[in-house]
Amino acid sequence: GESVGLHLPTLSVQEGDNSIINCAYSNSASDYFIWYKQESGKGPQFIIDIRSNMDKRQGQRVTVLLNKTVKHLSLQIAATQPGDSAVYFCAENKGGGADGLTFGKGTHLIIQP
Amino acid sequence: DTEVTQTPKHLVMGMTNKKSLKCEQHMGHRAMYWYKQKAKKPPELMFVYSYEKLSINESVPSRFSPECPNSSLLNLHLHALQPEDSALYLCASSTSGARTGELFFGEGSRLTVL
Numbered sequence: 584g585e586s587v588g589l590h591l592p593t594l595s596v597q598e599g600d601n602s603i604i605n606c607a608y609s610n611s612a613s614d615y616f617i618w619y620k621q622e623s624g625k626g627p628q629f630i631i632d633i634r635s636n637m638d639k640r641q642g643q644r645v646t647v648l649l650n651k652t653v654k655h656l657s658l659q660i661a662a663t664q665p666g667d668s669a670v671y672f673c674a675e676n677k678g679g680g681a682d683g684l685t686f687g688k689g690t691h692l693i694i695q696p
Numbered sequence: 697d698t699e700v701t702q703t704p705k706h707l708v709m710g711m712t713n714k715k716s717l718k719c720e721q722h723m724g725h726r727a728m729y730w731y732k733q734k735a736k737k738p739p740e741l742m743f744v745y746s747y748e749k750l751s752i753n754e755s756v757p758s759r760f761s762p763e764c765p766n767s768s769l770l771n772l773h774l775h776a777l778q779p780e781d782s783a784l785y786l787c788a789s790s791t792s793g794a795r796t797g798e799l800f801f802g803e804g805s806r807l808t809v810l
Contacts, residue, residue, distance in 0.1 A: 617797030626700075626786050626801030627739060672738055676797045683729060683752050684799060686738035 595693040602660040604690045606673035611654060615676040617684065618647060618658045622669045627686075630658070630671075660692075668694045700802035702787050708808045711777060717805045719770040719787030726792040728770040729799065730762060733784040745770060746792055777809045 596602045608616070614635035619627040631642045633649050633656065640647050646659040660667055670689040677685060700721045709715050719728065726747050731739035744752035745764040753762075759781075761773040770787055784806050788799040 615795065615797060624803070626788070626803050627799075628801070629798045632797040674797065676795060678795060683741040683744045683754075684797065685741065689736075689738055 592688070593691045593693060595695055596663050597695050598663060598665060600663055602658075602663045602667065602692055604658045604660075604671050604673075604692065606656050606658075606687055608654050608656070608673075608675065608687075611651075613654075613675055613677070615678070616647075616649065616656050617674045617676065618645075619672045619674055619686070620667075620669045621672065621689070627672060663692075663694055665694050665696075668692060700787055700789055700800050702785075702802035702805050704805055705803070706806050706808075708810065709774065709777065710810050711779075713777075714773070714775045716774065717772040717785055717787075717807070719772075719802060720768055721789040721800070722768055723789060723800065724767075724791075725789035725800070726767055727790045728764060729788040729790075730770070730772050731786040731788065731801075733786055733804070735783075739786055743772075774807070777807075779809050782807055782809045 617632040618630040620630050621627045631640060631645050631647050633640045633647045635651060638649055644661045649656045670691050672686045672689045674684040674686045703718045707715060728745045730742040732742055733739045741754050742756045743762045748764045748767060759776045763771040784804040786801050786804045788801045790796050790799045
């Protein structure tokens with residue numbers, strides 16, 4: 584089965600609020616995680632990544648948190664905008680010499696006006 | 697140029713047809729990928745090419761045949777497909793050498809098998 588997965592299939596937030604999308608993984612040896620955004624009719628787009636030697640990483644309006652103790656990571660989007668409406672996937676790079684990613688189930692983020 | 701271009705965008709084929717999906721990138725990436733995505737599901741890895749050599753085949757049926765003619769092009773040849781093969785086929789590329797999670801995806805080719 585999948586080694587990464589999302590907690591909720593749909594998340595609805597008010598425009599301007601912060602969004603938090605969660606993801607759990609099962610393998611304690613997993614060490615490299617990536618978040619992707621997929622808008623309707625488009626391919627996935629890289630957002631941010633984090634390796635297991637870090638607990639937190641920030642980008643532009645996004646923050647990824649990694650809790651290795653409970654095997655959980657989250658994507659926080661600050662001041663959610665209509666353009667943030669998409670399906671968000673967490674993914675894992677399992678290494679092994681090629682960078683084929685394993686994607687978890689997605690969370691559909693819906694922005695309420 | 698940071699695009700991965702896939703053609704055709706839409707393809708309808710019968711189960712006895714032979715068709716091909718094409719992917720092109722000019723970012724100098726030496727790793728290229730095929731993913732399959734069913735509706736409301738995550739992308740599933742099919743094939744990985746590294747320096748024009750097939751490095752990963754995720755137990756994909758032989759009716760799907762990948763080809764990497766050069767470092768910029770990736771093809772997926774389709775033959776004797778089944779209706780359940782209908783899906784969005786995504787091509788991606790990435791740099792090689794250092795482990796990366798940043799893949800650049802095309803917009804996909806939506807395949808319908810009748």
